[in-house]
Amino acid sequence: MKRLVLWMMALILALPFVAGTGSAQEIKLGSLNDLTGPTSDVGKDIALGIREAVQYVNDTGGINGKRIRLYLYDYGYRVPEAITTYKRFKNFDRVVGVLGWGTGDTEALSPTVGKDQIPYLSHSFAAALTDAKRAPYNFVYGTDYSSNARAAMTAWFDEVWMKDPRFREARSKGEKPRIVMFYAFPVPYASAPIRALKNHAAFLGFEIGPDQDVSLTALDTKSQVLGAKAFKPHLAWHGNTTMSVAATIKDAHALGLGADHIVNNWGYDENLVRLAGPAAEGVMGIAVTAFYGDKVPLMDKVLEYGKRMNPGVPQEARMIRTVQGWSQVLMMAEGMRRADKAGKLTGPSLKEAFETFREWTPGLGLQPVTLNVSDHRPGSVIPIYRIKGGKFELVKRVDLKAKWAKEWYGEWFGY
Amino acid sequence: MNRLAMSLVGIVVAAVALGGCASMEAGMDGGMGEPQVKLDRVEVAAYFPFAPPPARVPLVLAFVFSVTNPSGQTVSLEELRFSYAFEAKGQYFTLNSPAAYDTIHIPPKSTNTVRVVSVLDSAIVPATLAVTQGFRLQELDLKGPDVVKEWWEKIGDFPYGIRVSEGVATFATAKGARLVSFQDSFPKK
Numbered sequence: 001m002k003r004l005v006l007w008m009m010a011l012i013l014a015l016p017f018v019a020g021t022g023s024a025q026e027i028k029l030g031s032l033n034d035l036t037g038p039t040s041d042v043g044k045d046i047a048l049g050i051r052e053a054v055q056y057v058n059d060t061g062g063i064n065g066k067r068i069r070l071y072l073y074d075y076g077y078r079v080p081e082a083i084t085t086y087k088r089f090k091n092f093d094r095v096v097g098v099l100g101w102g103t104g105d106t107e108a109l110s111p112t113v114g115k116d117q118i119p120y121l122s123h124s125f126a127a128a129l130t131d132a133k134r135a136p137y138n139f140v141y142g143t144d145y146s147s148n149a150r151a152a153m154t155a156w157f158d159e160v161w162m163k164d165p166r167f168r169e170a171r172s173k174g175e176k177p178r179i180v181m182f183y184a185f186p187v188p189y190a191s192a193p194i195r196a197l198k199n200h201a202a203f204l205g206f207e208i209g210p211d212q213d214v215s216l217t218a219l220d221t222k223s224q225v226l227g228a229k230a231f232k233p234h235l236a237w238h239g240n241t242t243m244s245v246a247a248t249i250k251d252a253h254a255l256g257l258g259a260d261h262i263v264n265n266w267g268y269d270e271n272l273v274r275l276a277g278p279a280a281e282g283v284m285g286i287a288v289t290a291f292y293g294d295k296v297p298l299m300d301k302v303l304e305y306g307k308r309m310n311p312g313v314p315q316e317a318r319m320i321r322t323v324q325g326w327s328q329v330l331m332m333a334e335g336m337r338r339a340d341k342a343g344k345l346t347g348p349s350l351k352e353a354f355e356t357f358r359e360w361t362p363g364l365g366l367q368p369v370t371l372n373v374s375d376h377r378p379g380s381v382i383p384i385y386r387i388k389g390g391k392f393e394l395v396k397r398v399d400l401k402a403k404w405a406k407e408w409y410g411e412w413f414g415y
Numbered sequence: 416m417n418r419l420a421m422s423l424v425g426i427v428v429a430a431v432a433l434g435g436c437a438s439m440e441a442g443m444d445g446g447m448g449e450p451q452v453k454l455d456r457v458e459v460a461a462y463f464p465f466a467p468p469p470a471r472v473p474l475v476l477a478f479v480f481s482v483t484n485p486s487g488q489t490v491s492l493e494e495l496r497f498s499y500a501f502e503a504k505g506q507y508f509t510l511n512s513p514a515a516y517d518t519i520h521i522p523p524k525s526t527n528t529v530r531v532v533s534v535l536d537s538a539i540v541p542a543t544l545a546v547t548q549g550f551r552l553q554e555l556d557l558k559g560p561d562v563v564k565e566w567w568e569k570i571g572d573f574p575y576g577i578r579v580s581e582g583v584a585t586f587a588t589a590k591g592a593r594l595v596s597f598q599d600s601f602p603k604k
Contacts, residue, residue, distance in 0.1 A: 308594070
């Protein structure tokens, strides 16, 4: 009997050593990404950043000691594939939260994730996803497309139209600034902010020209540029992703459109400079984080993990998209930590944890995130940049809430 | 009592030794060698004859890797991911980046075969090419639908190169994840 007790004691003593070889507790996280579809020009770099950031989180203590196990799948920007993959996340991988991608799939899944109580932190920043009444389990880490569009138009109006000598004569004659919009009509991401853009154009006194339909895969946009040229626009909005935005800006340059350009965040990155070349000079746009390699807190880790985990990808090919992937993962990890610390990490507790965020930022140039139970807009401050000498320089930070508080809390919410 | 104390000491020593062995087994330190990943071959796992748009024809490929564990301890492969590119006019065009998440235990000093299946769609690849490498295609005077047709029709003989790049295999160890990068091409030259 004594011997049996002693052997049991020995077993208990050895257990921690043996158990150390097994897997630690894991928290499962799903990620839907576009690696092959029409937004893969920005999606591939994001996916690299997501994987690197998860590794960083795990290397630095994980979620209160628990490791994140990431399941990242390509869905090719196809809504049916996204829905199928989500079912795998829910029923097979049994994830706690999902990192989402496009507007079409995120909006299509929104009622389902609400019913399933699985928080869904997307790269789609469609304004409809920030209204917690309509989409209680949807979250975004960047300012919504409609606010971005309003901010970019405001920055151009304040800093260029009202100040630039090029427009002195037009201003003195009482001319209204004229804007045209280039975007893929059937693509939910591209069309999401158009209603807000037109609302804001009217608000600031613009004349609006004929919309131009540019496919996300377009390499030749001459007919659309010529269609817009007849209107003699002062300003052009570009609502697609980088490749087709570069094609349009190059064609606009070649055909003498004569307009300035403002670009939504998914069309504005280091590749725009590479692809559009001299035509990119002066182009203004939105960036929700710092660009790759900028001197901001935590960028050293982004660079370190990029080199270490993906040595086959040249550093010069990396982009702001990597930094966005990190921001998305770090926000999810922060929510998970808070929920786990508060008791049990579940979908509802993760949602509640997100809603405790007050001026939270991981660094990386991400604007501080504040969320509450009814308003999932992360903030109202939107940095607008301009390309100068092939580099991005900050034009101004537009604070929509400070400038138009009544509209921010009223009509513009979820617009 | 003496005998009991001796037994207790003996058993505790045995327990610690046992635990120590187990703990060492979990690690891959001590010059025992990192795992290696090598592309053995690419197979056409299922073939459907090419048809022009609006038909969409799948091309089902299997990438067969040898994963070698030269160490004296079992290692666990947790994730294997890579990108692959097809050759046209001497240049490579990345088409997809699959990942496999099946956990595979590889015994000491042995090699396992890992098969990763990836599906291409003849209707989607031209868009992938346009959006990610469109300007390169233009420079080479290539058209996406034309290269797709050629790739689909000739794949059985592998007359063009298939390059695997940005490969990363993640192995779980008690000391955390170990990453092994790899790149390779097929057919072997």
